[in-house]
Amino acid sequence: MSAIVRLQPSGHEVTCEPGDTVLTALEKAGYIMPNNCRAGACGECKTKVLDGVFDQGMVLDMALSQEDRGQGFGLMCMAKPLSPSLDIEFGTIDALQKLFPPREFVPFVVTDKVARTPTMVELSLRPLGENLRYWPGQYLMIGDERAGAPLRSYSIANAPRPDGEVHLLVTRVEGGRTSTWVHDRLAAGDQILAHGPYGTFVGDPSVDTPVLCLASGSGLAPILGLADAALRRGFRHGTTLVYSARTADDALLRGLLTWWERKHRTFRSFTTYTGANPPEGAQFTGRIPTILPGLFPTLEKHSVFIAGNPDFVEACKAAVLGLGARPELVHVEGYFPHWPAEIPPADRLG
Ligand SMILES: Cc1cc2nc3c(=O)[nH]c(=O)nc-3n(C[C@H](O)[C@H](O)[C@H](O)COP(=O)(O)OP(=O)(O)OC[C@H]3O[C@@H](n4cnc5c(N)ncnc54)[C@H](O)[C@@H]3O)c2cc1C
Ligand code: FES
Structure with a gap:
């Protein structure tokens, strides 16, 4: 039976x-x-449950401590109501209806698949039916259970287009089921089913601060979506992208970023190389947290967007906060590996 979730x-x-x-x-x-x-x-969806009973499923202690549980908090991404209703604490400002409701099993055709680096491919996907509505910065879930590829999250790397095409940047994870399926089996012309959009790593179009974007690897994807949208709508306050690549081969989409720089005076991008052999003439070497103070003595007035693997995101977040960024203007998207959802038995659902 369905349950009511009441927002308080x-x-x-x-x-x-x-x-x-x-x-x-x-x-x-x-x-x-x-x-x-x-x-x-990750703990991002931690919410206080004021009334009702729910099944929390299997979650990590670091995301929800015993103390949190004792105080009535739960992780809503895994929580399933067991009582007919559940009252949760939900701020009145957030309670505005803003996001497009995600859709399930949306058919797309892979129109192109291009190797962008030795370990990353870019997929172009066109919808067969209605365009999927999403905000730049959000992500889709794709996979093919029959092919042994469970649903995984991939950020959309472009702003919405009239033809509905979306681009995904997928890094090969050694032994990874879905990323290996994308790299080794998925081909142009294949039809896939996508779910989404999901996520709240979305830029506020009315923000009136300069924007700093930090990315590594395929963390560039949602940043590209956000920057693409900001540049198209003529965002005036300045966007700086700092990208971390290990080698010259890993430096992603240099051509597109250079074009954006030449076309829009408000956009600049830097690549820093973290590997042992940076390319000759590299402008920056070393990790972003190390080079950031040289680029920005203070970030008090910036909105900051950070995306990539969770360690990268944490280190950059600490660095930008250390440079005075206001916590409410720091937005992060950590590419956490997937944790299998635990479905409670049907007879325990309220
Ligand atoms: C919000 C969000 C957005 C994401 N966007 C993107 C994106 O745009 N592009 C992209 O390539 N990925 C993205 N990811 C990661 C992606 O969803 C998958 O986790 C990743 O592709 C691995 O899935 P898999 O099925 O291949 O590996 P699995 O079969 O799930 O994992 C196999 C093994 O590899 C380990 N593992 C999984 N991921 C990693 C990793 N990144 N580094 C090291 N070991 C790992 C697992 O712990 C496991 O031991 C995103 C994740 C999130 C949460
Ligand atoms: S713990 Fe719920 S979204 Fe990460």
Whole structure:
């Protein structure tokens, strides 16, 4: 049976279908809830449950401590209601309907697949039906269970286009089921089913601060989506992208970034090389947290967007906060490995 999730203090009600998590139910109804991993690993969706019973599923202690549990908090990306209703704390400002409800099993055709670096491919996907509506910075989930590729999250690397085409940058993870399927089996002309959009790593179009974007590896994807949208709408306050690559071969989409720089005076990008053999004439070498103070003595007035693997994101976040960035203007997207969802038995659902 479905359950009611009641948002407090607004009292708004959302229906949670059997098998859905509270996060999924909120998103289907168009509400924003911060989330990064959808897998009980990052703690981003931690929420106080005021009334009702839920199954928390299997989550990491570092994301939800025993003390958190004792105080009534839960991770909504994995929580499934067990009682007919669940009251959760949900700020009134956030309770505005802003996001597009995610869709499931949306058919796309792979129109192109290009190797961008030795370990990364770019997929171009065109919708067969209606365009998928999303905000720049959000992500899709793709996979093919029959081919042994479970659903995984991939950020959309472009702003919405009239033809609905979306681009994904997928890094090969050694032994990784879905990334290996994308690299070794998926081909131009294949049809796939995508789910989404998900995520809250979205830029506020009305922001009136300069923007700093930090990315490594395929963390460039959501940053490209955000920057693409900002440049198209003539964002005036300046966007700086700092990209971390190990080698010259890993420096992604240099051509596109150079074109953006030449076309838009408000956009600049730097690449820093972290490997033992940086290319000759490299402008920067070393990790972003090390070079950042030389580029920005203070970040008090900046909005900051950081995306990439969780260690990279944490290190950059600490660095930008150390340079005075305001915590509420620091947005992060950590590419947490997937954590299998635990589905409670049907007879335990309320
Ligand atoms: C919000 C979000 C957005 C994401 N966007 C992108 C994106 O745009 N492009 C992209 O390439 N990936 C992205 N990811 C990561 C992606 O969803 C998968 O986790 C990744 O592709 C690995 O999936 P897999 O099925 O190949 O590996 P799995 O079969 O899940 O994992 C196999 C093994 O590899 C380990 N592993 C998984 N990921 C990594 C890693 N990154 N580094 C080292 N070891 C790992 C696992 O712990 C496991 O032991 C994103 C993740 C999140 C949460
Ligand atoms: S723990 Fe819920 S989104 Fe990461």
